[in-house]
Amino acid sequence: MEQTHESRAFGTENHSHTVGYGTYIMVWLGLVALTAITVTVAGMHLGSLTLLAALTIACIKTSLVAYYFMHVKFDNMVIKVFIAVCLLIFLTFWILTFSDLSFR
Amino acid sequence: MIEHTEALEHTATAEHSHAAAHVHRDDEGSKMGMWLFLFTELLLFGGMFLLYGGYRFAYADGFKVAAADMNTFIGAINTILLLTSSLSVALSIAALQQNQKKLCLSLLWFTLLCGLAFLVNKYFEWSHEIHNGIYPGGPALENMSNGEILYFGLYYVMTGLHGLHVVVGMIFIGFVMVFIARDKITSINFQKLENAGLYWHLVDVIWIFLFPLFYLLH
Amino acid sequence: MTDTLAAHEGSYLEYEGRHKGILGWVLSTDHKRIGLLYLSAIMVFFFVAMTLGVMMRLEMLTPGETIMKPQTYNSIFTLHGVIMVFLFIIPAIPAVFGNFIMPIQIGAKDVAFPRLNLFSWYLYMTGATLAIISLFTGGGAADTGWTFYVPYSIRSAQNVSFTTLAAFVLGFSTIVTGLNFIVTIHRMRAPGMTWFRMPLFAWGLYATSWIQVLATPVIGITLFLIILERLLGVGVFDPALGGDPILYQHMFWIYSHPAVYIMILPAMGVVSEILPTFARKDIFGYKQIAISSLGIALIGYLVWGHHMFVSGMSDTARIVFSLLTFLVAIPTGVKIFNWVATLYKGSIKFSAPLYYVLAFIFIFSIGGLTGLVLGALATDIHVTDTYFVVAHFHYVMFGGMGIMFFATMHFWFPKMFGKMYNEKIAVIACTIIIVGFNILYFPMFIMGYMGMPRRYYDYLPHLQGWHILSTVGSWILVAGIVFMFGNLLYALLKGPKAARNPWGGTTLEWRVSSPPTVENFDEIPVVTGGPYVHDKPTYIMQPSKELVHENGDKLKGETLKAH
The missing domain is CATH 1.10.287 (Helix Hairpins)
Structure with a gap:
């Protein structure tokens, strides 16, 4: 109950x-x-x-x-989107930092 | 009329939840909080991976020379240890869901054992390096190239911080085990175990990246 | 059971639970009491940092030594920055008003993790204590500026380790708060409160919280590495060991630029609360304002490089970052235009909070537009590290977040303490603050353009006129601030009782008593419409008693299921 x-x-x-x-x-x-x-x-x-x-x-x-x-397999959409956002932000850190490092 | 009945029902639940407001439980929210915390851990290490990437880009040769010094075998053993401990945590949740409390606890003991073995290995690895004079300010490291110095700087910081996370994860699991033993965590109320598991898996995931980056650079 | 009953009758201020007296506060997990704990601590640090700022201005009154030695000056501008940024600007609105008001606004009894909430206050106090200890131990307070740039921060003989450790701990405090808010907003909205019925303050906090969670760890690890490098000599950033100081700057600004939006987004959220309240009108472009908060948060992650245009970054990176920087102006512009459009044809009631908001829009626009000057590569090179930059970020930080902090205090003061202040004095104080503010900071734009470098102890005599003007401005500003706080303090002690809804606000916090009861609501309300509807109520406060409501037809099962 x-x-x-x-x-x-x-x-x-x-x-x-x-x-x-x-x-x-x-x-x-x-x-x-x-x-x-x-x-x-x-x-x-x-x-x-x-x-x-x-x-x-x-x-x-x-x-x-x-x-x-x-258990991401069983998680609802919200957590999946969270993970995607987190990875996306992390990826942008790499891309933008390397826009400096690789063209210096 | 139907609408009104529904509203009444709602009121009943609202009142009920009010009385129980201090003990209310929201597993989904708890899990969400845990994931958000994992993101912060991920980005904490992410910052260091970014540093690693930047320096490896600048000193590819120095990094290769330094990595040759690493014992791939011990690294691989440690990887297997952590993967296995991740398996036992995942199994322990399944066991608890099926009301097999004893099996669940033994699986968690096994996890702790794997964690401990990992740390012992790490200890021997570190002491080996330190014995050879490879530590910040050490005689061997001072004569090395910049790339090697940075490699070992990052090696100590990243594996050290990872080791710290292994210890924290073990403490976390230890607390959860006490709760399970006292039936505070049960087959219908196991979010705390799930959260401890999530943390432990994250520690595993970080090692999954540390291993190739520091050991497999020949 | 008696406890629960008392909870309904008394306000959160008088409530006596398990602990009495001071313990009832420092051990309380009530979001409202934690908000006030933050407020009291933050006020202390604000006055400390303000005093440091006044001392800096006093030193700049004449060329050469006026009241202190150069080393002291270096420590003082560092501490002014560290305390203002980490102890005041970042936590002020989210930790005080976010904690206090947001759960009520979304119809919740508390945040998702009340104990974690209290823990984050303790982390804050620990960080603050460490910052203070750093003053008196080792070689004295750090002299690196709040940016802790390497290699100087590694070599400095001052007590940099303690100051960075303080910032590290404070970072964790904001992470915990952010995490708590995200879960609260996702899980604890009242039945019927869909995302687009949520007050815009909650939207601002939601965007802020994401930045706190996803950016703060990066500076945590960066500062931690500095400590390791100082204490153990681990080679990470030191160029003598091959390290790359520019990589440090990247990692520092990966956090510290988004942090700028941690500072301003909650303030923008409050603007969106105050304007529809005093314009007696639904906000113009609700969805656009809500989404633009997320937009600012997102773009905020992409522009950190504009702090490093002259540091030796690649040309490609400079062009990319400059371009991205201009994009920030779009969501910011969306907000500004929507705010102004909200005022258009409204029945505006000029109250104290609205005065502060109008001051904000004026000052923040100057700050924002000069930001574009700095975002353009060519002009930035001319004014980098000059007083122009100092003026710019004081216009956006102090003029933006600081002035909005004052506005927020005036807006929710009657709700928080159940007392009313003298509005006339509040408006006079606001006027003095605006005048002082502009006399203090506007000459800095001019000095910066003329070449006055920031963080310099000395200057050439021909700049003295501007420096004197600026210092006089600081006195006027401080007088205004003291006047304003004096007015509020007097109200706190002797002010008349405030009504439940003194401003005619439409959001949920105005539907509960002033000050709120311990659990905010007798019953969790049901939400039937948007947050800024003035002509009809959009909340059913006691669903059990108000079944036949004028909006009763909206009471469908669908609305009742929360989300």
């Missing part, structure tokens, strides 16, 4: 999603595999591609952690 009253009064839906253990373990296996790949790729002397490959893999790993472990 308490719960329903609360949710109505505050417009809340206190969440209740459940994810099986299996999904988490699969994601973890993927993360470990990506770690192995990134170490291997780094040893291959690809020149300037090394950094690109390392960062791409790091981004994929981060997305996996965020989407499954941090």
